[in-house]
Amino acid sequence: MTAGIFVLVLLVVAVFALAQAVVVVKQGFEYTLERFGRFTTTLRPGFSLITPFVDRIGRKINMMEQVLDIPGQEIITKDNAIVAVDGVVFYQVLDAAKAAYEVSDLYSAIVNLTTTNLRTVMGSMDLDETLSKRDAINAKLLIVVDQATHPWGIKITRVELKDIRPPADIVNAMGRQMKAEREKRANILEAEGSRASAILRAEGAKQGQILEAEGRREAAFRDAEARERAAQAEATATELVSAAIANGNPQALNYFVAQKYVEAMTAFATSPNAKTIFMPIEASALVGSLGGIGELVKAVRPQGDAPAAPAPKGSGTPQVGQQRRIGPFE
Known part of the structure; x- marks a missing residue:
């Protein structure tokens, strides 16, 4: 009876020891192994055997890229404007041992480090720069935070500002400024359009006058040519008549x-x-x-044709000085 109980106890202890010796690490995680409280190695994803009652799992570190929200906060810019800012940080653990033992609370450390550097970067810029140079702010924060967290075995991959909210009165002033600027541009464009239209109308009138003058010039040349040809024809007719007279x-x-x-x-x-x-x-x-x-x-008239009929009686020739009435009722 006693021997059976002893064997049963040994079996239970063996099963428990076997369970303690077998460790299965999930993909995307790494476990730190401690022996009597001291870090010895890192267990990779998969099946691992450890010494039961001597070794134990210390920290389970997520090795995947993670995102961490930066809570909203108010920052005073260089020109004494107060803006509310919030953002996100993307990071990835590269060394599980450092992330587990070099910093006490990794998440809190990243948030506080990013917040303080965000205040430093945006506090050295004017309000207009903070609103228009968001990419430059992200780049500066990425460099600074990544260098500061390098001893912790993590890599800061991205830092993004989600929202920048100026005060309501500044937003109203910016709206009025934008409206005035757009009205100024509209007036300038309208003036330039009027100027271009006037120039085009003047150019059109100029071209019209030039074409009209060229038309009058061409018409004058054609009229002169027509008169010259008419005069030539008249001269030719006169020469022919003169030649006929000269020939008898x-x-x-x-x-x-x-x-x-x-x-x-x-x-x-x-x-x-x-x-x-x-x-x-x-x-x-x-x-x-x-x-x-x-x-x-x-x-x-050819020879043999009949002579013309004599004029009727009474059709006398008017004498010199008389007047003859020519009209529709003659």
Whole structure:
């Protein structure tokens, strides 16, 4: 009976010792191993055997990257403006032994270190700089905090400011300033637009005047050319008539004068403003012109054609000084 109890006790102690000797470390963690309270080694993820009743697990360190919130706080800037700031810190443990034994409370130490350095960095800047240079603040904090936490076996990967909140009166002043600046830009753009529009209108008027002047110049050249050609044609006709007279044909001169006379009479008769025209007619000039035309016709008519019909009686030739009425009712 006693032997059975002893064996049972030994079995229980063996099972308990075996349970104490086997350690399973989860992925992403590392355990520190202490022997009689002194750090000896670090257990990696997986299965490990330790000496029961001699070795024990000291700290379970999370080796994954972690995020730590920085509580909001009020900071006085260089120009004596008070702003409320909060942020986050991303860090990762690289040495489990240092993170466990070099600092008492790792999380509290990181928060306090980041807060004090945040006050130092933003306190050396103006309000406008703190609002516009957030990336520069993050970079400075990252360098400072990472160097300070390096002995603790951790790596600060990122420091980010989540929010910067100026006082309400400063926000209102900034809003008015922004509105005034935008109105100034709008006025400048409007003035520049008016100026550009005026310049374009002036350029258009200038080009229009230039084109108009060029058009008048071209029209004048064309008119002069037309007059020159008309004069050449007139001169050619006159030369031909003169040549005909010189060759012994005086009837050509009579035909030329009669043609001009008829053209002048046609112009008077077809005038839109002339209903009735009174003008003196020199009978001898008209008879001479008509006679010349008749002689030309006789010279051109072939032999054997019938002579022209005699003029009706009563169609006497007006005498010199008489006036002939030409109108629609004649």
